[in-house]
Amino acid sequence: MTVLVNGAAGGVGHFAVQLAKWKGAHVIAVASGRHEQFLRKLGADEFIDYTRTQAADVVSGVDLVIDTVGGPDSSRFLTVLKRGGTMLPVFFAQYDPEETASLGITVSNIQVRSNGRQLAEIGRLFDEGTLQVGVDSTYPLSEAGSAHTRAAQGHIQGKIVLTVVS
Numbered sequence: 001m002t003v004l005v006n007g008a009a010g011g012v013g014h015f016a017v018q019l020a021k022w023k024g025a026h027v028i029a030v031a032s033g034r035h036e037q038f039l040r041k042l043g044a045d046e047f048i049d050y051t052r053t054q055a056a057d058v059v060s061g062v063d064l065v066i067d068t069v070g071g072p073d074s075s076r077f078l079t080v081l082k083r084g085g086t087m088l089p090v091f092f093a094q095y096d097p098e099e100t101a102s103l104g105i106t107v108s109n110i111q112v113r114s115n116g117r118q119l120a121e122i123g124r125l126f127d128e129g130t131l132q133v134g135v136d137s138t139y140p141l142s143e144a145g146s147a148h149t150r151a152a153q154g155h156i157q158g159k160i161v162l163t164v165v166s
């Protein structure tokens, strides 16, 4: 299976890349150029710098697109999918049902939900080193406002961490 992750370096995307690799997929990561080394280390097989190249111009036949970015032109990723492929936006998204039907694409809208069994399995994957957490930056809880400022600047690589002194 070929999986394309848009926003691949971010908090959601860098885990999507690693989980797709864990499942044996060929992974195409889309992010700005500064993240290429980070994403290749996490297992990305191909890297597209969206500031230079539009994925839809160079990619086709993908089984699954995980889009963590969205925006008004998010439907541009529909054409990289093959017939029978799946679009998985991690934001609330609406695609033209006529367009998705004519392309033969399924749109899957999911939201975070608690699942103890899955969390236990993910914990095991972290313990054994299969999954890694990219840390963009770390702030004490008392400086949570600075963490929000960092988040608003964009270009996040991994997660922003708040530390709590016990």
Ligand SMILES: NC(=O)c1ccc[n+]([C@@H]2O[C@H](COP(=O)([O-])OP(=O)(O)OC[C@H]3O[C@@H](n4cnc5c(N)ncnc54)[C@H](OP(=O)(O)O)[C@@H]3O)[C@@H](O)[C@H]2O)c1
Binding pocket: 006, 007, 008, 009, 010, 011, 012, 013, 030, 031, 032, 035, 050, 068, 069, 089, 090, 091, 110, 111, 112, 154, 155, 156, 157, 158
């Ligand atoms: N459905 C759910 O359960 C769920 C759970 C958590 C989060 N979310 C949602 O998922 C989205 C992403 O969250 P996040 O925590 O991963 O955000 P994040 O950490 O800020 O990551 C976003 C990433 O997208 C990249 N990016 C920005 N513009 C881009 C573009 N045009 N093309 C490709 N990459 C681009 C950014 O870096 P570069 O521009 O430098 O590449 C950054 O690495 C948010 O809308 C959030 O609300 C949904």
